[in-house]
Amino acid sequence: KKKLGQDDSRRIIHSLKFGLALTLVSLIYYFEPLYKGFGNSAIWAILTVIMVFEFSVGATLGRGLNRGLATLVAWALGFGAHYLASLAGEKGEPILLGLSIFLVAGVVTFVQFFPQLKARYDYSLLIFMLTFCLVSISGYREDEILEMAHQRVSTILIGSSTSVFICLFVFPVWAGDDLHNLVASSLEKLGSFLEGFGVEYFKIPGDSKESNNTFMDDYKSVLNSKQSEECLANFARWEPCHGQFRFRHPWKQYLRIGSLTRQCAYRIEPLNGYSTLRSSGINCLQILAEFRSKIQEASTNMSLESGKALKELASAIKAMTPPSSVTPHIVKSKDAANDLISLLRSGFCKEIDLLEVIPAVTKIAESINELASLAHFRSVEPMVEAEKPKLLHQETNPPCCGVNEPHHVITIDQLSPKLP
């Protein structure tokens, strides 16, 4: 329990904030004049805080707005159903009410099966259904339905605004910041892996120095980051301008970068298999020991430079500057890759796996350039930056005489897999 708290003091603060919001709202009960005004409806303020208060500002705002809208729509519809049913006379009323509840519950439940609607409006739909049932049924038993509506709406407003206020002004946690950092740290983890991989892979087996390669497993968390990224992006949409982020910051571009980063991680996963083999004393390269020294320099360079490129991209995102210094690393790693390809023409071709990583890195770089121009990162000429990758392709093609020997030479650009 203690360790978790050290990991993230934000969690303790969040717990305290939630306790504070709930205690504030429960004050309604202790002050006679307030309680007289609201009566039993005071419970709805507590219910609202429990359902609306979330970890990040975006989630709380989204829930608060959804809750408000859903409640209003449900009240309107519920009143309508109640009014129509009351026209049907004493015997018809329960039947009509029952039918309307059956209909609304069925439709709302079915709508929740659409993944997109579920992700965004899950909570609204729940509240809508709950409120509709309460309004249409309560109307059957309680005569002062308008009085009740007034009490309910005020308590729900009190609950929502308390939650939003505390979440927004007491040590706010921004989902946007979290998404921004998550995407950057994913890139950094892959970068660290690639930087270390070359050295690990070519280490002499008998070497007794135990390398501290725990960071080599960090990248594994990237493989399953999809859901948390989508969740954060959904929340971030609701957040107002804060820090370096505008209201309509291009959060979708982060999802695109995240997805490309996962593609890159999938390509790295088999590489990790080799390095595990290495540490258990079996080296695939032992088959062709004579090639080892030939390709060592090129492979290590390629891995190191693409790792550096990824790390540059990560720090460009963190600092919110266009990733201008990344192109030299990509050029260098492509050069190393082309060197390697010519070395391998007659030889052992294990490193093609590593070659696959570079197109993935290039795609990520292009995507981050796009983000830089969408989000107006501080840059001198954003349009020029965004076009650089294309120039790069033209620059690196000539050294490999791809046109003259189409069947014997492949360039690294041709290797680029069509990422979906």
Added chain:
Amino acid sequence: KKKLGQDDSRRIIHSLKFGLALTLVSLIYYFEPLYKGFGNSAIWAILTVIMVFEFSVGATLGRGLNRGLATLVAWALGFGAHYLASLAGEKGEPILLGLSIFLVAGVVTFVQFFPQLKARYDYSLLIFMLTFCLVSISGYREDEILEMAHQRVSTILIGSSTSVFICLFVFPVWAGDDLHNLVASSLEKLGSFLEGFGVEYFKIPGDSKESNNTFMDDYKSVLNSKQSEECLANFARWEPCHGQFRFRHPWKQYLRIGSLTRQCAYRIEPLNGYSTLRSSGINCLQILAEFRSKIQEASTNMSLESGKALKELASAIKAMTPPSSVTPHIVKSKDAANDLISLLRSGFCKEIDLLEVIPAVTKIAESINELASLAHFRSVEPMVEAEKPKLLHQETNPPCCGVNEPHHVITIDQLSPKLP
């Protein structure tokens, strides 16, 4: 909207079931004697149905039990807090109550940050907090707290039992069945990919026949199956004996198989990159066209046989029989792999990626044998089945003279990556 319904008629049935449960519970309002007994607490029956009713039996049972337990514990604690606070006199009572709410809310919120507790008891913790607040605070205002408790508990019981009854007896949907099918279909998708891969990869570029390789992308869903598998396994734990499944069916073993299947999918992902290259007219093998005919047969066999092995494993799971007919395929694919390795000794080594798939398949087979013995699949001698993979290793080693030429030959068993 229509298409989704055709995809899964279970969803429409679920919507109707939910509507039915809600309508049944709302009957409390229409019958005078029932309403007199419960009064305003009747709303809690509706609230309970909305919160407890879920798609699968396991989820509903789990929620119902959690809801019941959490409510009881919260009532006990709430009474305690109310009693202690009332000892403190009129002025001390609100302060003590406020403190206790602050404390409970803070601790419960913090506990939710533990991922394991969150996955299992998220809902219980919410209900606990809600009920605790209601009881301790309501006690401050209402004198007949025991009468209210009686009403509440009965309505919650009515809501829970209605939900569980309808979910269990009207077209039940079992989370266990879904998990079982999901794991089997993941294996099948990978198998289809591998079966088709060899042919796709060695197809002559100019071939005008458009292959219907849409199934080649099916495996992509396996990459992100982690969360849904864990979710289903959590629900399946609650389900009673049904169909071929006992109450304590080894659901955790499914998670292990699922995780190994994902490992295999990560290894297949780069292969897909090549086949995309292929369809865009670029063939890595063009570098060394002369090797093509040499390795074609071995590679295609290897891919085909490991695909068949995976499909055998999938149908063994589906039929709940021990996967006895899978070993020949693994033997054949290992033989093909060893052939390929000797062919490649002096040549082009692109296919090592494909070689990596086989150890992953072997691991999956071992894991499914374990499931077969844990879950008592109908088998003649389950212990013998479970040991077969080890025998297999010994049988395939001799042909490759691994001892005499340690630096020039690797066997497929040595390639086996240490899967985490």
